Amino acid sequence: MTEKLKLSRRQIVRGILATTAFGLTSKFGTGCSSQSGTGQTSEDEPLVVGFIYVGPKDDFGYNQSHAEGAAAVAELTGFKVIEQANVPETQAVQETMREMIEIDGAKVLFPTSFGYFDPHILEIAEEFPDVQFFHAGGLYEEGMPANVGSYFGYIDEAQYLAGIVAAHNTKTGKLGFVAAKPIPQVLRNINGYTLGAKSINPEITTQVVFTGDWAAPVKEAEAVNSMVNQGADVITCHVDSPKVVIETASKRGVFCTGYHTDQSALAPEAYLTGAEWDWKSIYTQYANWVKEGKSLMNGDIPHIVRGGLAENFWELSPYGPAVSEAAKADAEAIKEKFADASMVIYSGELKDNEGQVILSDGEAYEQQAIELETTDWLVDGVQGSV
Amino acid sequence: MFLTAIDRYSWRKSLEAICIPVGAVLVALIIFGVFCAVVGANPFGVYGSIYKAAFGGWSAWQRTFIQASPLMLSALCTVLPARLGLVIIGNEGALVMGGLGAIAVGLSLGESLPPLLVQIGMAMGGMLFGGIWIAIAGALRHYRAVNETISSLLLNYIAIAFLNHLVGGPMRDPSSLNKPSTFPIAEINRLGDIPGTRIHYGLLYGLIACIVAYILIQRTTFGFAARTAGGNVRAAQIAGLPVGKLTIIICFLAGSCAGLAGMVEVAAVHGVANESLNVGYGYGGILVAFVARHNPLASALVATLLGGILASGGILQRSHDLPDATVLVFQGLVFLMVLYSDSLYGRFAFFQERETLPSNLSPIE
Numbered sequence: 014m015t016e017k018l019k020l021s022r023r024q025i026v027r028g029i030l031a032t033t034a035f036g037l038t039s040k041f042g043t044g045c046s047s048q049s050g051t052g053q054t055s056e057d058e059p060l061v062v063g064f065i066y067v068g069p070k071d072d073f074g075y076n077q078s079h080a081e082g083a084a085a086v087a088e089l090t091g092f093k094v095i096e097q098a099n100v101p102e103t104q105a106v107q108e109t110m111r112e113m114i115e116i117d118g119a120k121v122l123f124p125t126s127f128g129y130f131d132p133h134i135l136e137i138a139e140e141f142p143d144v145q146f147f148h149a150g151g152l153y154e155e156g157m158p159a160n161v162g163s164y165f166g167y168i169d170e171a172q173y174l175a176g177i178v179a180a181h182n183t184k185t186g187k188l189g190f191v192a193a194k195p196i197p198q199v200l201r202n203i204n205g206y207t208l209g210a211k212s213i214n215p216e217i218t219t220q221v222v223f224t225g226d227w228a229a230p231v232k233e234a235e236a237v238n239s240m241v242n243q244g245a246d247v248i249t250c251h252v253d254s255p256k257v258v259i260e261t262a263s264k265r266g267v268f269c270t271g272y273h274t275d276q277s278a279l280a281p282e283a284y285l286t287g288a289e290w291d292w293k294s295i296y297t298q299y300a301n302w303v304k305e306g307k308s309l310m311n312g313d314i315p316h317i318v319r320g321g322l323a324e325n326f327w328e329l330s331p332y333g334p335a336v337s338e339a340a341k342a343d344a345e346a347i348k349e350k351f352a353d354a355s356m357v358i359y360s361g362e363l364k365d366n367e368g369q370v371i372l373s374d375g376e377a378y379e380q381q382a383i384e385l386e387t388t389d390w391l392v393d394g395v396q397g398s399v
Numbered sequence: 400m401f402l403t404a405i406d407r408y409s410w411r412k413s414l415e416a417i418c419i420p421v422g423a424v425l426v427a428l429i430i431f432g433v434f435c436a437v438v439g440a441n442p443f444g445v446y447g448s449i450y451k452a453a454f455g456g457w458s459a460w461q462r463t464f465i466q467a468s469p470l471m472l473s474a475l476c477t478v479l480p481a482r483l484g485l486v487i488i489g490n491e492g493a494l495v496m497g498g499l500g501a502i503a504v505g506l507s508l509g510e511s512l513p514p515l516l517v518q519i520g521m522a523m524g525g526m527l528f529g530g531i532w533i534a535i536a537g538a539l540r541h542y543r544a545v546n547e548t549i550s551s552l553l554l555n556y557i558a559i560a561f562l563n564h565l566v567g568g569p570m571r572d573p574s575s576l577n578k579p580s581t582f583p584i585a586e587i588n589r590l591g592d593i594p595g596t597r598i599h600y601g602l603l604y605g606l607i608a609c610i611v612a613y614i615l616i617q618r619t620t621f622g623f624a625a626r627t628a629g630g631n632v633r634a635a636q637i638a639g640l641p642v643g644k645l646t647i648i649i650c651f652l653a654g655s656c657a658g659l660a661g662m663v664e665v666a667a668v669h670g671v672a673n674e675s676l677n678v679g680y681g682y683g684g685i686l687v688a689f690v691a692r693h694n695p696l697a698s699a700l701v702a703t704l705l706g707g708i709l710a711s712g713g714i715l716q717r718s719h720d721l722p723d724a725t726v727l728v729f730q731g732l733v734f735l736m737v738l739y740s741d742s743l744y745g746r747f748a749f750f751q752e753r754e755t756l757p758s759n760l761s762p763i764e
Contacts, residue, residue: 097713101678102578104668108462109713115458116714127577132670150577195567197576225563226674387576 059093060120060303062086063113065106066098067126067253068228074254074273075227075290079125079149081274082292086300095119102128110137114144121145121303123296134161145309147299149292150198152386153316162309164295164318165198166326167380169205170351171288172249173358174329174344175270176209178285179247180217181340182268183210188219189240191250191258193227195399197388199251202272202288204392205358206249211394213343220245221397227253237261247285259284268335275330286344287330294325321380322351365390366398415750420690423740424704427732434728440719449729452714453707464598467706469494471605472660473684474691474698475612476533479653480547481693482616483646484629489536489551490657491681492558493529497658499562500528501665502570502672505584517588522662529658530651532558537650541643559677566673580673590667601663605699608656612695615652625649657681690737708733 062083070080076098087094095117100106106129113119114137122144124134130151138146138158151163179188188210192199207219220243222236234257237248241262248262249270256279262269263280271277271287295318307313320326329348332341350356357379361372371390372378378385389399432442453463476490504524508517536554539545565571565581572582590600616622628635628642636642660680665672687705691697712726745751 095717097717100713102675103664103678104465105709108465108710112462112713117717128673128675130577132668152576194579196579225560225567 057091059091060300061093061095061113061118062300063110063117063119063122064094064096065100065109065113065122065124065126065129066096067100067102067128068098070096070098072254073256073259073276073279074252076125076253078273078290079123079292082290082296083123085293086296089297089300091304092300100126102126102133104133106133107137110134110146114141119144121147121299123147123149125149127151130163142310145303145314159310160308162314162316162318164299166290166295166324167319167321168288168290168327169201169358170321170356170380171327171329172202172205172272173209173212174348174351175249175286175288176206176211177213177344177347178332178336178340179206179249179268179270180210180213181337181343182285182335183217183247185244185246186214186217187240187243187245188217189237189245189248190219190221190395190397191233191236191240191248191252192221192223193229193252194225195223195389197386200388200391200399201385202251203395204388204390207392207394208358209347212347215394217394219395221391221395223397224252230254230257233257234261238265241265241267249287271330277330277333282334284330284333285336286332289328289330291325291328295320319381321354322348323354359385364393366393366395368393409752411750411752415744415747418750419740419743420737423736424733427729427736430736431729431732434732435719435721435725438721438725440721445715445719445721448715448718449708449711452711459710461596461598462710463703463707464602465706466709467702468598468602468605469660469664469680470683470687470702470705471609471699472601472663473657473680474687474702475608475656475684475695476529476653476681477685477688478691478693478695478698479612479616479649479656480533480537481688482622482629483625483649484632485537485540485646485650486548487533487536487551487650487653488548488685489533489554489654489681490684491677491679492551492555493532493654493657494661494664494681495555495558495562495676496532497525497529497655497661498665498672498676499565499661500524500526500658501662502581502584503528505588505666506582508588510585510587514588517585518590518666521584521588521666522659525658525662525665526655527658529661530653530655533654533657534647534651537646541646555681562672562676563674570672572671575671575673578673580669580671583670584666586670588666589670590663592667599663599667601660601667604659604663605702608659609695609699612652612656616695621645657684660684686734690734692741704733705730 064079064083066076066079068076070076083094083096086092095113097109100109106124110122110124113122127150130148134146134148135157138161142160145160147162147164150165153161153163190203190206192203203221210217220240222240224232224236233252237258240248247268248258249272250258251272255272255276259269259271259276259279263283268283268285269280270285274289276287277284302314309316347356357377359372360377361374363372365371391397391399435442435445452459454460473490473494476493477487480487501521501524505517505521508520532554536547536551539550540547567579570581571579592599616625624640625645628640628645632642661676664676669675683705687698687701691701708730716725
């Protein structure tokens, strides 16, 4: 057949469209994982621990912070860590949990994304009552399966310190905060950051832009640019991967503070400090508990574990070159108070940015206060609305 | 080709239609094997794992079907309009709107009616919302000559923004703290699993919809009219076919399929509507539709294949220590090969007609 290959314009357009769809589907879930457990050769069967992430393990953000914690568990003797990344919050995560339990023999699972909790973890936990499920940020309530636990840290403490450092470095008195969604944990970080900055200079304001999505790189870059155009000169964020925010801020010649993990490599000059998760200690803690034979089911492990610096839930990125000695001294002084749990961030009189009194004189929210887990207000000094 | 109204029946043509895609998948497997070898994994071990994880045993099949079922319905959203010559890629938006329609009906009916009726109501709500969504793109196309591909793509963004607005505001359940969601539908109104499996009823809906769509397009006067209009709009108009009506009806049906997929996600998987409706099933459906060359029955098969690839993702990686995006590479290779194999039709002497067969008219591709 010598007929020449002929493609009509329509065919080409179709081809291009369908090919484009690949790009779009990259979001669409496939599980990718790699084995990072050290092959145990001891006569004891290693305890299999599974970690599940919603995004890639090297996102400079939320998922990476958990993967670093998982790596710490893999270092311990007697444990085998299995991981799967890019698992969407759909039935796919239920299947992943099932595979880890049925095929890999996992006894402990850490499905880390917020949206895995209800209904996915709750359903699978009911089906496998011998396996323990620990979830970051979920709110365990009576009546939920006994083999489910939740853990989370008061990282607004670290944001408070970042706010102190930011306040020392801003010239315009305007800080910028790129936030994903107006949910309690995000609002709490915005409030902590702003209160920290205001403790240095009460005139400072924080402008907030909600992108509406945990990962929306284009919107995040736009948000940084527009806030810098309006005069903000220190930028921070609470999104899944702060990479874009940090890089954009650095390109625009303003300072930034990080979140989730250490992003100083992305902006060596502009990076001041950052609020980093320290999942290593909590994961090691859980691993040791399980090793000792403790479990959620018989009540040896609490269903709700929360903590701040005193419990090693977070750490501060090393200070960047632009941070002055005075700023370091102020931040370190407060950090010591966090370490011995004598610092209270939310104390009266405290107003939200609509003028309503949240705490009147003399009142205070300790970090453990349940009210803070349902925060739906922004503190006075924040420009933006929930 | 897929737009020809009537092809003459010939086993050679049927064989071509089977051999070329199968050959394309094999070529993709070989290239993928080279990729694996370069990365340092044994290709044959990898093939074995893919097979085992996706199709080796009942549990693996269930995993595959769970992944495949939303894709079948959402693929029809592209397949049906394609027979009219329209390239609609608004599957994601229609699915999201369908989910919203379903939750709206589910919440407003509550437990006032028997569960079966509520479920039917939710399905109707989902189909109506999804259908109207794509019908808008069809109407814009017919009456205002707005490019349907672009308009349906943009409608996706509007639908997703609308979902986020409702879920984060007017319809939000205040107790959904970390993941803003609507109030849940009553437990009794949830769609269950097919007995004896962990696959929800969405799979059945998908299979039925694919078969119905096939019959509608290939075996009815309505389908014939649609295909005629797809072949040549002017000719169809001159022949007196109501092209505008056809466009809108086909678009409505297409959207209602994706809307039904949204309803299944709400009623069977999540019990609420939230951003998990928008995880790419719509875009996956576009892939399926193109690879299936807009044949509804082939869509069901291709969706199963894609479901299998997705299902094999985790276990494959865990046992071969391959980098993160390996499964995406595999998926991309398979689909690129199948799409490019499109240009091979009619190029092999073996598959060509040897002589004119007696006119045995039958509308087979």
